[in-house]
Amino acid sequence: MVCPTAREYLPCPRRRSEVGCDAREVSTGHTCPVPERVLSSSGWFPGRRTDIGVWKERLSGFSWHPAAERFLTEFGGVSVEVSGSGVDVAREPFDLDP
Helix, strand or coil: CCCHHHHHHCEECCCCCCCCCCCCCCCCCEECHHHHHHHHHCCCCCCCCCCCHHHHHHCCCCCCCHHHHHHHHHHCCCEECCCECCCCCCECCEECCC
């Protein structure tokens, strides 16, 4: 199961194989199992809660939107190790750290 927050960011028009999902197509409300598996193997889990106080302090000159706070609370600090071909560009590792 994918959390409601992740569902907003991981649309999948239909369940696909290991190739992944093309987010450019119209979503039918399914979540894509490939990003969910990649996030899970990177330490994310549904309902994960991270203290974002350090980021808010470091970026105190910015206005924080509630959606950004919710996203960073759940996904902040996750380091994703991916590689291989993608739809438009190659998949590369990334950190969710503002």
